[in-house]
Every structure is written in structure tokens, then in C-alpha cells.
Amino acid sequence: MLSKKTKYGLKALTYIAKSEGDNPVQISEISKSENIPQKFLESIMLTLRKSGFLGSKKGKHGGYYLIKEPAQIKMADVMRVLEGPIAMVPCVSLNFYEKCDDCPDEHECSVHKLMIQVRDNTLKVLRNNTLEDLSGS
Amino acid sequence: MLSKKTKYGLKALTYIAKSEGDNPVQISEISKSENIPQKFLESIMLTLRKSGFLGSKKGKHGGYYLIKEPAQIKMADVMRVLEGPIAMVPCVSLNFYEKCDDCPDEHECSVHKLMIQVRDNTLKVLRNNTLEDLSGS
DNA sequence: CATTAATCCTATCGATTTAATAGGGATTAC
DNA sequence: GTAATCCCTATTAAATCGATAGGATTAATG
Numbered sequence: 001m002l003s004k005k006t007k008y009g010l011k012a013l014t015y016i017a018k019s020e021g022d023n024p025v026q027i028s029e030i031s032k033s034e035n036i037p038q039k040f041l042e043s044i045m046l047t048l049r050k051s052g053f054l055g056s057k058k059g060k061h062g063g064y065y066l067i068k069e070p071a072q073i074k075m076a077d078v079m080r081v082l083e084g085p086i087a088m089v090p091c092v093s094l095n096f097y098e099k100c101d102d103c104p105d106e107h108e109c110s111v112h113k114l115m116i117q118v119r120d121n122t123l124k125v126l127r128n129n130t131l132e133d134l135s136g137s
Numbered sequence: 138m139l140s141k142k143t144k145y146g147l148k149a150l151t152y153i154a155k156s157e158g159d160n161p162v163q164i165s166e167i168s169k170s171e172n173i174p175q176k177f178l179e180s181i182m183l184t185l186r187k188s189g190f191l192g193s194k195k196g197k198h199g200g201y202y203l204i205k206e207p208a209q210i211k212m213a214d215v216m217r218v219l220e221g222p223i224a225m226v227p228c229v230s231l232n233f234y235e236k237c238d239d240c241p242d243e244h245e246c247s248v249h250k251l252m253i254q255v256r257d258n259t260l261k262v263l264r265n266n267t268l269e270d271l272s273g274s
Numbered sequence: 275c276a277t278t279a280a281t282c283c284t285a286t287c288g289a290t291t292t293a294a295t296a297g298g299g300a301t302t303a304c
Numbered sequence: 305g306t307a308a309t310c311c312c313t314a315t316t317a318a319a320t321c322g323a324t325a326g327g328a329t330t331a332a333t334g
């Protein structure tokens with residue numbers, strides 16, 4: 001299941017990418033337009049800023065803006081920050097690898113084999129899609 | 138994240154598929170061999186039986202056996218029973234569709250578009266792989 | 275028929291995670 | 305100096321997950 005956090009984060013990024021002009025976009029505006037609880041969205045935006053996807057401007061008329069071009073923002077990277085590992089089991093994760101407690105040898109593990117395939121195909125999609133793809137028409 | 142329930146369930150099915158002969162396989166044996174808590178495995182086997190993947194024999198020398206050929210058991214079907222929907226959001230689920238609370242129009246939703254692609258690719262993998270593929274060498 | 279070994283079934287528990295809220299601090303435009 | 309806005313930490317309520325408990329039922333076997 002995709003968490004609400006990730007879902008809201010992706011929607012917010014898309015909203016900012018779509019909003020033309022150089023003015024920063026306010027949380028309150030995104031919150032109203034996308035039906036996202038404002039306080040919850042606040043913490044998500046903070047995460048996205050701290051991980052280098054967004055810049056912010058404080059005070060009146062402040063808000064958030066993209067730091068990179070939408071075409072440079074890969075969904076795989078956003079997902080890793082908001083949702084965590086893309087792999088369904090830690091033992092097939094590229095960025096968050098962990099050995100399983102059970103499983104003496106993961107190369108013999110049937111689940112391992114299957115989940116590598118799932119990971120590879122999911123990654124393919126998430127690497128091919130950028131924020132530009134999400135916000136385009 | 139794949140739940141332990143699903144992971145254990147897949148391992149147990151693989152174990153039974155690999156164990157040749159017509160004798161039913163006991164929970165205690167699978168539990169020891171695959172490092173799965175026995176009581177937990179019990180409830181998983183029950184689920185798999187009730188959903189038509191396994192048959193059982195009660196009493197002494199009882200146990201579980203496959204009802205269908207391994208090649209006929211698609212991972213997509215097993216996953217749906219143990220893990221629930223394959224889609225990451227209910228609004229792109231084929232078997233468990235639900236409208237989102239937010240989202241006035243899901244055809245306009247950027248997350249929706251992305252998650253359909255993820256679902257399609259995951260499904261492709263899970264439909265192509267059968268229990269025979271998992272248990273083969 | 276008694277014993278043993280197995281599945282069957284329901285309930286419960288503790289830990290973790292999730293989604294959301296609360297409450298204020300810091301900064302900037304005007 | 306006031307209002308608007310981001311910044312930050314803490315807390316909470318509910319749900320889920322992994323596991324355990326405790327027995328009821330069934331069947332093989334001597």
C-alpha cells in the first residue's frame with residue numbers, strides 16, 4: 001500500500017510543477033486544492049525540502065518551489081524518500097539491503113527470486129517517470 | 138513491504154511443491170525446515186486451504202498437499218489471498234477497486250497514472266510466475 | 275478403546291506504524 | 305508591528321502485524 005504521505009507528497013510536487021510563474025506556492029493553497037490536511041502536508045513538505053527536492057521562502061508571500069527541473073526529478077528518488085525502499089523485501093533492496101532472519105542462503109530462496117523480478121520491473125517504471133511526466137497533460 | 142505472512146506462505150507452498158511423493162506435509166516439518174513460527178504458520182496454512190490452494194488431511198500422519206499442479210498456481214492469485222490487493226492504491230486495483238476520498242476525478246490524478254504503470258508491470262511478473270517457477274531449481 | 279499426533283478455530287496481546295493534530299517559534303512583506 | 309507563512313517537536317488515536325495461547329476435533333495405531 002502506498003502511504004498517504006507519499007500520495008500527498010506526489011500530488012503536492014505535481015501541483016507545484018504545474019503552477020507556472022516564479023512565485024513560491026503556499027501549503028495552504030495546495031492543501032485546499034488537493035484536499036490534503038494542512039498540518040500533515042506541512043511535515044511532508046519539510047521532508048521534501050530537507051531531501052533536496054524543494055526550496056522554501058519563509059514569511060509572508062513565502063512558500064515552496066522546485067529546485068530542479070521536473071524532467072530531472074525521478075519518481076524512484078521521490079518514492080525512496082517518502083515511502084522508503086522500493087523493494088518489497090529488504091533482502092532484494094538496492095539501497096536498503098538487509099539479510100533475512102530466516103533464510104540461511106538467499107540465493108536458494110524462492111521468494112527472493114520472485115521479488116527481484118518485481119523490484120526490477122517497478123524500478124523500471126519509477127526511473128522512467130519524472131515529475132514532468134506526472135504533471136504533463 | 139511484503140508481510141511475513143505472505144513470505145512464509147510462499148515459502149511453505151514452495152516447500153510442499155518440492156517435497157515429492159504423495160504423503161501430506163506437516164506444519165511442524167515446514168516450520169522447522171524454513172524457520173517459521175509454527176503457530177503462525179498454522180494460521181497461514183488454514184488461509185491457503187480455505188482459499189483453495191491446499192487440501193488437508195486431519196489426524197495422525199495428516200498434513201497439507203497441493204490441490205492443483207504447481208504450474209497452475211499463479212503468484213498473482215496467491216499474493217491476492219495472503220497480501221491483499223496487488224495495486225499500491227485502491228483506485229487502480231482491478232479486484233479491490235475503491236474510489237479515493239480526495240481526488241474529484243481520478244483520470245486527472247498524477248499518482249493514479251503512475252500507479253497504473255506500476256500495477257501493470259507487477260502484475261505481468263506475478264502472472265508469469267507460477268509455483269513451478271518458484272520451486273524449480 | 276486409549277493414546278498420540280495432527281489439523282482446526284477463536285481470541286488475545288504487544289509492538290510498530292500510520293495519519294493526523296497540537297502548539298508554538300522564527301522569519302519576512304507590507 | 306501585524307499578519308502571513310514556514311519551521312520544528314511532541315503527542316495521540318487507530319490500525320495493522322507478528323506472534324502466542326489454549327484448547328476442540330479428527331484420525332491412525334497398537
